[in-house]
Amino acid sequence: MQQKLIVLGRNRPHELLLLLLSILWGGVALFAPTPDGLVSRLPGWLTILAAGALLSSGTIGLVGCLWRTTVEVGLGLELGAMLIGAGGLLLSGYAVLRYGEGGGTVTAVFMSVWIVANMWRAMQIWNDLRTLRPRGG
Amino acid sequence: MDLATIIVAAVSALLSGGGAAAVVSVLARRKLTSAEVTEKLTDSAIQMLEVAKREARADVADMRAELAETRAELSDARREAAEARRRMREIRQDAESLVGFLDRVLTAINDPKMTIGRLRVLVGQGPPNGLGTLRESDS
Numbered sequence: 272m273q274q275k276l277i278v279l280g281r282n283r284p285h286e287l288l289l290l291l292l293s294i295l296w297g298g299v300a301l302f303a304p305t306p307d308g309l310v311s312r313l314p315g316w317l318t319i320l321a322a323g324a325l326l327s328s329g330t331i332g333l334v335g336c337l338w339r340t341t342v343e344v345g346l347g348l349e350l351g352a353m354l355i356g357a358g359g360l361l362l363s364g365y366a367v368l369r370y371g372e373g374g375g376t377v378t379a380v381f382m383s384v385w386i387v388a389n390m391w392r393a394m395q396i397w398n399d400l401r402t403l404r405p406r407g408g
Numbered sequence: 409m410d411l412a413t414i415i416v417a418a419v420s421a422l423l424s425g426g427g428a429a430a431v432v433s434v435l436a437r438r439k440l441t442s443a444e445v446t447e448k449l450t451d452s453a454i455q456m457l458e459v460a461k462r463e464a465r466a467d468v469a470d471m472r473a474e475l476a477e478t479r480a481e482l483s484d485a486r487r488e489a490a491e492a493r494r495r496m497r498e499i500r501q502d503a504e505s506l507v508g509f510l511d512r513v514l515t516a517i518n519d520p521k522m523t524i525g526r527l528r529v530l531v532g533q534g535p536p537n538g539l540g541t542l543r544e545s546d547s
Contacts, residue, residue, distance in 0.1 A: 314409055317417055324424045331431055347434025354427025358420040365416040 282336070286392065289385065290332040293356055296363075297326030317362060324359025328352045343403055346396045353393040360386045509535035 299305075300322035335348025364382035367375045516522050516530050 314413065317413070320417070320421065320424070324420070328427070341438065344434055344438050347437075348431055351427040351429075351431030351434065354430060355424045356427070358422070358424030358427065361416060361423065362420040365413070365420075369413070 287333065287336060289388075290329045290336070290352070290356075293325045293329030293332070293359070295329075297322045297324070297329060297359065301326055321359050321362035321366070324355050325363070328356030328359055332356065343400060346400055346403075350393050350396040350400070353389040353396070357386050357389040357393070360389065505535045 300318065304318070304322075329352070331348050332352030335345050335350075335352055338345030338348060360382050364379050364386065367379045367382065513527075513531060516527055
């Protein structure tokens with residue numbers, strides 16, 4: 272007889288740590304930018320946009336992951352964080368490819384994988400939320 | 409700013425905007441849900457109160473009807489008890505009267521001066537209330 276294994280729990284170490292990294296990265300780029308920082312190489316307001324996106328994505332995502340009161344709210348926050356993070360990472364990855372010097376490809380690939388993972392997780396949450404919401408509601 | 413940067417920035421802004429919209433939507437929906445829940449709870453409580461009020465009114469009406477019925481039964485019972493007491497009093501009076509008459513007859517029988525004629529007259533008179541009256545034909 273085939274048995275289904277349901278894994279409960281929303282604490283995914285990779286996701287939580289990457290969200291934490293987003294906070295650090297965005298915070299540094301926004302409040303303590305270094306001249307050689309990848310995000311800082313973007314022109315003008317794009318730096319603020321990318322850093323703000325990373326910072327808010329990490330913060331909202333962590334809050335969503337740790338939200339225990341209502342599942343829908345936690346998942347919704349996490350979904351928003353994934354999309355915001357994807358936007359910030361896209362700009363950052365573009366900055367790496369466009370303005371990076373040597374080794375930028377590896378970093379760009381890593382960030383592309385991160386973007387894909389964010390979008391993948393966002394789709395998962397979207398499907399979960401559709402299942403959770405009552406029909407006709 | 410070249411075209412590639414503008415495109416990437418636009419896509420990035422689109423993604424970030426979508427995410428921000430999702431977050432705002434979730435928070436707004438949460439407030440709406442709380443309001444809906446409060447409204448539903450209030451409606452439910454009001455409905456429960458209305459039902460309880462209707463049931464209480466029906467119960468009170470039933471109890472009033474039962475109380476009126478019980479009062480009527482009590483009144484009948486009191487009337488019947490008074491009637492029974494009255495009849496009991498009459499029976500006791502009759503019995504006492506009869507006992508007195510029998511005592512007089514017995515005294516008369518034991519009297520050596522008593523004659524049959526006087527005894528007939530005494531028995532013919534009977535008790536004061538007419539009970540136990542012996543007619544001439546009965547003797």
